[in-house]
Amino acid sequence: MNGVLAAVDWTIIKDRILHPDSTFVSALWKTVYIAVVAQIIGVLLGLVAALARMSRLRLLRLLSGLYVLVFRGTPVIVQIFFVYFGANLLFGFDLFPRTVGFGTFAVSGAIMAGIAALSINEGAYMREIIRAGIDSIDRGQMEAAKSLGMSPGLAMRRIVLPQAARVIIPPLGNEFNNMLKTTSLLAFIGVTEMFQDADIHYSTTFKPVEYFAAVAFWYLVLTTIWSFIQAWIERKLAAGEYADDLSLRERWMHAFAPVGNAWWRIRG
Amino acid sequence: MSDVVMRATDVHKRFGRLEVLKGVSLELAPRESVCIIGPSGSGKTTFIRCINHLEKIDAGRIEVNGKLIGYREKGGKLVEDSEKNVARERVEVGMVFQRFNLFPHMTALENVIEAPVRVRGVPREQAVADAEKLLDRVGLLEKCGTYPAKLSGGQQQRVAIARALAMKPALMLFDEPTSALDPEVTGEVLSVMEELAHEGMTMIVVTHEMGFARKAADRVVMMDDGQIIEEGTPEHFFEAPEQERTKQFLSRIL
Numbered sequence: 001m002n003g004v005l006a007a008v009d010w011t012i013i014k015d016r017i018l019h020p021d022s023t024f025v026s027a028l029w030k031t032v033y034i035a036v037v038a039q040i041i042g043v044l045l046g047l048v049a050a051l052a053r054m055s056r057l058r059l060l061r062l063l064s065g066l067y068v069l070v071f072r073g074t075p076v077i078v079q080i081f082f083v084y085f086g087a088n089l090l091f092g093f094d095l096f097p098r099t100v101g102f103g104t105f106a107v108s109g110a111i112m113a114g115i116a117a118l119s120i121n122e123g124a125y126m127r128e129i130i131r132a133g134i135d136s137i138d139r140g141q142m143e144a145a146k147s148l149g150m151s152p153g154l155a156m157r158r159i160v161l162p163q164a165a166r167v168i169i170p171p172l173g174n175e176f177n178n179m180l181k182t183t184s185l186l187a188f189i190g191v192t193e194m195f196q197d198a199d200i201h202y203s204t205t206f207k208p209v210e211y212f213a214a215v216a217f218w219y220l221v222l223t224t225i226w227s228f229i230q231a232w233i234e235r236k237l238a239a240g241e242y243a244d245d246l247s248l249r250e251r252w253m254h255a256f257a258p259v260g261n262a263w264w265r266i267r268g
Numbered sequence: 269m270s271d272v273v274m275r276a277t278d279v280h281k282r283f284g285r286l287e288v289l290k291g292v293s294l295e296l297a298p299r300e301s302v303c304i305i306g307p308s309g310s311g312k313t314t315f316i317r318c319i320n321h322l323e324k325i326d327a328g329r330i331e332v333n334g335k336l337i338g339y340r341e342k343g344g345k346l347v348e349d350s351e352k353n354v355a356r357e358r359v360e361v362g363m364v365f366q367r368f369n370l371f372p373h374m375t376a377l378e379n380v381i382e383a384p385v386r387v388r389g390v391p392r393e394q395a396v397a398d399a400e401k402l403l404d405r406v407g408l409l410e411k412c413g414t415y416p417a418k419l420s421g422g423q424q425q426r427v428a429i430a431r432a433l434a435m436k437p438a439l440m441l442f443d444e445p446t447s448a449l450d451p452e453v454t455g456e457v458l459s460v461m462e463e464l465a466h467e468g469m470t471m472i473v474v475t476h477e478m479g480f481a482r483k484a485a486d487r488v489v490m491m492d493d494g495q496i497i498e499e500g501t502p503e504h505f506f507e508a509p510e511q512e513r514t515k516q517f518l519s520r521i522l
Contacts, residue, residue: 143322144369144428148383148435149359152351158386162373 009210016214027197028218034115034186034193035179041119042179043172046126051156053131064127071124077185079121084113084189114186122179129171133164166237173230178221194218272334273298273470274319281314281514288314290494291328296439299468303481303502306491307517312474313366315491316441319472320361321354332360333438340361358389362432366444368424370416376403376427377412380434388435395434402430406460422453426460433464440464440471446478458484478522482506491515 011036016024052064071079137160145155184195192200202208281289287309297300317323321338329346330337337357340344349357357461371379384390390398393434403409406426416424422505425445432440442461446454455517458480465471465484475481481488481502488505490498490513498511506522509515 043381138369140365140367140369144365144371146322146355147358147361147363147365148431149355149387150383151355152357154386158382159371163371209277260518 012207012210013214013217016211017217020218023192024194027192027194028222030191031180031183031193032222034111034183034191035176038115038118038183039176039179041115042122042126042175043130045123046118046128046130048125049127050130050134053127054134069123069129071121072128072156076117076121076182076238077188080114080117080185080189083117083120084110087091098182106200108191109238110186110189110191114183114189118179118182118186122175125175126172129168129175130164133168134160136167137163139238169230169234171235173226174232177223177226178231181219184219271297272331273300274330274332274472276315276319276330277328279315279318279330280519281311281318281323283327288494289325292491292494292496293328294489294496296470296472298360298470300486301469301471301473301484302487302489303485304472304474304489304491305476305478305481305517310491311494312491313443316363316472316474318359319439319441320363322363324348332357332390335360337361342420355387359435360438362435362440363438364425364428364432364440364442364445366448368416368421368428368448370424370428372416372429375413375415376408376419376430379416379427380431383431384434399430399434402433403427406430407456420453421449422456425449427456427462428462429457438470442471442473442475444474444476476521478506478518479513490517492517 020028049064049067052060055061055064057103141159141163142152145159146152150158183191183193186193186200187196190196194215198211201211205211272295274294276292276294279289279292280287286312292311292315294302304315306312310503318325319337324338329339335357336346336349337360338349338354340349340353341347348354350442371377371382374382377396377399380402381390381392381395384395384398385392399469400409403412406429408423408426408430411419411423411427416427419427429445446457446463449457454477458477461471461473462480462484465486473480473485483502487499488502488518489496490505490511492511492513498505498509505514506518509518
């Protein structure tokens with residue numbers, strides 16, 4: 001045991017954590033913004049698909065179901081490959097060119113493809129979460145809104161969705177936590193996000209443990225920051241009728257209850 | 269203005285194979301208040317839900333102020349209207365539900381101003397002033413900023429009444445408004461409704477509260493098995509009902 005650990009070069013890990021180089025910092029930002037953009041688009045796709053499922057038109061309901069069936073039922077890595085390479089192989093053109101310019105600002109085609117694939121995949125999961133949120137709201141709410149002369153769209157926007165949001169936010173937080181980590185799969189299509197950065201260092205130094213341990217630490221930092229933000233959002237949303245149920249400090253303590261429990265078990 | 273606020277003609281409604289309304293006809297004059305009584309399962313609630321098109325009807329027609337609700341005429345037949353049009357037609361009809369159905373994410377005041385502002389386009393300040401008047405009328409002015417979860421059942425139902433009145437409906441429907449309440453608070457809701465009736469609101473009340481029917485109704489209608497089997501003044505009903513079925517029903521609940 002001691003011999004194995006002794007082979008680990010701790011200075012590399014320490015250095016990667018305490019003094020991240022600029023390449024790594026830019027890889028970290030890539031991870032964050034890909035995750036944020038993909039999650040936002042995923043939520044919007046999920047919302048559209050959830051509303052399509054409740055449509056009067058059978059075709060829309062069918063499409064919504066098919067969407068979930070396909071994108072929840074196949075591996076996300078396969079979807080990423082299909083989006084990035086598929087168009088070329090099937091139709092002979094690049095769906096995503098090497099770089100896509102937005103004025104002075106350019107994004108690599110791989111990032112675009114990655115965001116597209118992750119968004120579409122996420123949308124399928126979000127549809128189920130949003131659907132469950134909407135279904136959890138008492139039918140009487142929609143009826144009361146209608147009886148006041150509100151159109152179904154207005155009633156959905158003003159009455160049902162704000163209430164459903166409370167139900168949707170906790171699982172949405174889980175989804176984003178997952179998204180932060182799933183971006184690592186984009187390394188396979190050459191996006192230089194955090195995992196790719198670690199992988200490059202590993203392949204040039206043959207020190208996998210050091211670099212992957214360090215990058216794991218950084219993923220943990222991101223997901224931890226996120227769990228604080230999530231607790232804060234949930235607290236905000238709970239304002240009003242549930243105002244005095246849980247304080248922010250209590251929510252944070254709940255978020256870290258597993259750590260606390262483990263700690264007490266070790267000490268006891 | 270016509271002399272009939274609501275006219276239902278031979279309304280039929282079925283849920284699958286079960287026929288719940290078997291040809292119901294009813295007319296309401298302006299300022300008239302009608303109580304519908306009858307055993308559960310007789311179709312009372314379904315009938316008033318049909319009036320504002322929360323339920324589709326299978327045959328017959330329902331007009332409020334001379335206009336069809338939920339349907340339009342096309343070549344002598346009734347076809348269902350678009351949801352947008354149905355929404356516009358429903359503005360004429362206020363409804364109070366058994367389970368209040370207040371919007372839990374809004375304060376009492378926000379509940380009341382929501383539809384006037386969003387649906388009728390009333391300026392916010394105007395809507396707030398109107399809402400405060402209405403909440404005062406139901407005795408809840410001091411609860412303007414309170415969320416429904418912090419209100420008692422009776423208070424919630426009074427806010428729900430104010431919310432429906434805020435749309436200035438031509439007709440108010442009450443669907444067993446006190447049957448989900450604790451007995452000690454039914455009185456406060458019933459007295460608000462009684463006042464409304466005396467002020468001349470045109471209303472239909474589905475209820476088991478015979479005391480209310482006696483005091484506030486101009487007319488009582490007895491439904492059984494999807495049909496109106498007897499109607500008349502409260503005096504007629506409670507002193508000399510004609511139908512055997514009505515006598516049975518009244519003897520059981522009085």
